[in-house]
Amino acid sequence: MSKKYVISCVFMTVCILFSSVAIQAQESNEMDDDKVYKFVQKKAEPKQGMFKFLQAFTSEFNSLVIPPKFDEISFKLKFIIEKNGTLSNIEIEENEHAYAYIEEIIRVLKKAPAWKPAEIKGKVVRSAYVVPVKLRFPMRNVDKALLEKAILERTVSTEYFEFECNCKLINSNTNQYNKVKEFAYNTADNNVFYSITLKEILLSNTENHFALIKADAENKNITINEVDYKNYKALESNFTVNGNESTFYNNAIYFIAVNYLINITVISTNEQISKFNFADLKQTFKLKIDTL
Numbered sequence: 001m002s003k004k005y006v007i008s009c010v011f012m013t014v015c016i017l018f019s020s021v022a023i024q025a026q027e028s029n030e031m032d033d034d035k036v037y038k039f040v041q042k043k044a045e046p047k048q049g050m051f052k053f054l055q056a057f058t059s060e061f062n063s064l065v066i067p068p069k070f071d072e073i074s075f076k077l078k079f080i081i082e083k084n085g086t087l088s089n090i091e092i093e094e095n096e097h098a099y100a101y102i103e104e105i106i107r108v109l110k111k112a113p114a115w116k117p118a119e120i121k122g123k124v125v126r127s128a129y130v131v132p133v134k135l136r137f138p139m140r141n142v143d144k145a146l147l148e149k150a151i152l153e154r155t156v157s158t159e160y161f162e163f164e165c166n167c168k169l170i171n172s173n174t175n176q177y178n179k180v181k182e183f184a185y186n187t188a189d190n191n192v193f194y195s196i197t198l199k200e201i202l203l204s205n206t207e208n209h210f211a212l213i214k215a216d217a218e219n220k221n222i223t224i225n226e227v228d229y230k231n232y233k234a235l236e237s238n239f240t241v242n243g244n245e246s247t248f249y250n251n252a253i254y255f256i257a258v259n260y261l262i263n264i265t266v267i268s269t270n271e272q273i274s275k276f277n278f279a280d281l282k283q284t285f286k287l288k289i290d291t292l
């Protein structure tokens with residue numbers, strides 16, 4: 001065997017060993033980083049098992065945050081299980097309406113015991129997890145008195161209108177000079193803000209008022225659409241306002257009833273929550289001035 005051949009073999013062996021060490025070091029570094037793994041050798045799981053986890057979630061969840069018209073809701077919870085077993089980055093999939101209850105969902109999950117974290121090659125890692133949840137409220141079909149009480153507690157009522165929401169009045173004002181009545185509401189967790197204004201107008205100027213609203217929207221680069229709302233001709237828009245620390249998602253509708261120009265606006269820092277509550281308010285909103 002030639003000396004040149006031996007040296008070549010030794011060099012190749014050293015290269016292979018060096019590559020193997022480099023790969024092992026790379027794998028070790030990957031295990032040490034904050035990477036979130038979708039595929040693991042040992043999945044994360046609740047310490048008391050999935051059945052008891054879902055049972056505890058259902059028992060702890062406060063069904064009063066759900067509008068009484070829903071007998072059940074279903075969605076998928078997506079979250080990260082940290083190395084210490086706690087849950088973070090909680091999101092909802094396959095049901096945007098459930099975002100209206102995200103605060104209650106997060107509250108319940110944070111009360112849950114820590115999970116057993118996932119493992120790769122015996123080492124604890126962060127991992128992503130998705131679990132389907134279905135919440136049923138059978139008592140709503142049985143106890144009519146309880147249902148009516150829940151609806152009544154959600155009903156916001158004034159001499160001009162009423163609607164359903166888990167919110168409270170924070171301000172009301174009447175400007176006699178401009179003939180404008182303003183009402184402001186927000187939810188207990190301050191996640192959603194509602195503004196309802198009624199401005200007395202001359203019915204002969206209805207088209208002029210809509211033209212002014214359109215012009216103002218155009219100046220602000222806001223898209224506004226003509227829609228039909230409960231037999232009223234209406235204008236609807238959605239836009240964002242960037243604050244110092246947050247972005248505010250606004251959904252608004254304008255329509256004329258009797259001799260009032262009415263504006264309903266819903267604002268939230270969560271786009272899906274703003275859209276859902278806006279749709280819910282439009283559905284439950286009822287005018288009383290039509291009968292005055």
